[in-house]
Amino acid sequence: MKPKETQDRFILSSSPHAHGRCSVSRIMLDVIIALLPTTAAGIWFFGMPALWTVLVCVSTCVLTEAVCRMAMGRESTVGDFSAVLTGLLLALNLPAGIPLWMAVAGSVFAIAVAKQVFGGLGMNPFNPALSARAFMLISFTGPMTTWLKPLWWKGPEAVTTATPLAAIKALSGADAVACASPHGLFGAPVAGVPGLWDLAIGNMPGCIGEVSAIALAAGAAYLLWRRVITWHIPFAFIATVFVFGLVAGGVPAIVHVLTGGVMLGAFFMATDYVTSPTTAKGKLVFGFGCGLVCMLIRRFGSYPEGCSFAILVMNAICPLINRWTQPKPFGAK
């Protein structure tokens, strides 16, 4: 092309004129990538029903998102992958054997009621996937607490069983203390609580995505490496659960960290940007609150597991935490 001497039409905009190329869709994609190991582990342990649940949740969420935006007359936001992520997270928070129509109902609730009613991404006060889980736990209590035995598909027929947390819950306080043997970790003295190795790889009944601590840790490492999340919320959450577990006695504290939704919740649900605080200090408070409420429910509540309720409760006071923990300007007294 011949060099042009002049040109007189230019785009006008306020500075800066450069961008770091970080986008919402890339962040969502990173979280989805980080969830793949635990999704794979869930499908391995719980078989085809797990795969179907994931596929149904994801596609229903995306479809609901598209329909909602169209109904509201707003531009489509399917391309930001947030609906894919919500669907995936919801599926990972469901037992594998759930009837698929219930999964559909939960997915519609997650996107339509928990997210788009408030205006879409960025506006929802509660984590959409966890709101849907809470909705399903209340509406479909039976199927939501019926757990497939891991690797059941190797055997002749599907077998359901109780989760380790339900087993712990079944013990009365005195029994729990009596069971706290120093060798408990390796010998699994509590009936229904697997050994450390099984806890780590996820060979236990539970939600599709919450069982394999190793797979979850791999995903978490990826998120930290990509700087999608910071260490504050997961650290405060898990540390609180662990310390509470130590103080409360009963099963070894590590069991509390490795069972139920703590790992999945701490790294993938509590760190949801929209519903968690923005400052480092706020994140520590938030993580501590999640851990505390979770353990209070496990210890004193009527549900065996309290992780998702804990995060929802903390979601509710997130604006307050933000208010308490506003940063002080550089140079301010």
Place this chain on the structure above:
Amino acid sequence: MKTVKSHFRFKGGVHPDYNKELARDKPVERMPVAAELCVSMSQHLGAPAKCLVKPGDKVAKGQKIGEKNGFISASVFSPAAGTVKAVEKRLTPSGGMADAVVIDTVPAEGETLPEEIRFAPLDWKTATREELLKRVEEAGICGMGGAGFPTAVKLNPSGKRCEYLIINGAECEPYLTTDFRTMLERADRVRTGVEIMRKILGECAVRIAIENNKPEAIASVEKAFADIAGNVEIVVLPTLYPHGSEKHQIYATVGRVGPEPPALPIDVGCVVENVGTAAAIADAVELGVPLTERVTTVSGDAVAEPKNVLAPTGTKYRDLLAFCGGLKEPAAKAISGGTMMGFAVSNLDIATTKTTSGLLFLTKKRVFQYGSQPCINCGRCLRACPMNLNPSEISKAVESDDIKAAEAAHVMDCIECGSCSFGCPSYRTLTQLCRRAKASIRARMAAEKAKAAEAAKAAK
């Protein structure tokens, strides 16, 4: 003199693509005077200068054509001999309008133009402090890093003692290489300027701040300053935007934290001057030349030959671009300054000023369009903000017209560096929203002040 590493790292900041390789190896080239210059009366921070000429006047190079008009103001000199064609309002790079003197520099047939006017050269070693300060003031020198604060005002902190003179050679803006070339080619002039400023400020320690992505500049300054007396250190800063910000540079070099505005660097015993300003001071004192030219980096992926151009102030962007071979590809955006804090300009009839450090032409693929999707609360802007503000909170307040909430969130501390927008995954125009809040707060303050003055008048 010694070279040390910075011990203090401010919180936040970003790493933009620097793209300095386009122009960094191009020696400064002097551009011939264009046929028509357009010299603005508002080239500095503060009150515009009062125009001293009228159409038809013949002016000499170095003749004063604009008189300093107020305490924070600077005089303007003609960068070339010629005839005044017009005195009219013209668009400034930042988008405002200001009086400008349009000078025709081509003599008519048989016409002779007046000879160059200079001040009497001074020997800074024998001159008094007052003489030197007066020269800085009368030569119209202002900060050449970008803001254009009148230098004489900074160098005369009445009653306050300057402990550290910090010379800003960080040049953290992408693309720009003017300070780099100045340090490479005119390190001796920078040194003379530093010694003059040190004399004016009274004995103070000197810290020269250079980012570690400019090793050649560090070596050149080390050589030029090797035998300088007194407490002088080159502080090598890690490459991090915005190290050129006064507040952050003071922290990075001497570890002091300036209080909130309206406090000035001198309140923590520091004066910060750009390397280009130091060289200009040396020229004004030793050669007697007022500030009428500067180095501007013409760069960007649309420019045929990126260059560092020494051009008279008042050179139109059109002429500056032509001197660099024009455009090799269509440009989508023209930017006066760097990509982080520069101003996008609408046309090329705008002319350079004492503070034009760069002129960039970017092709469409280099232009990023911000779109303000909803905030997802990710906190990246909080982590990026070097002032430790909460741009997300401020932006939401401004979007809902709650300027009071923005003010409570300390928006007036914002230095508009652009770090928040740079990292925003929702492409929000955070910096622009902060600017909007600041402008409306300033307007309200001015209105309140005017009202109070009126009330006082009425009471009399």
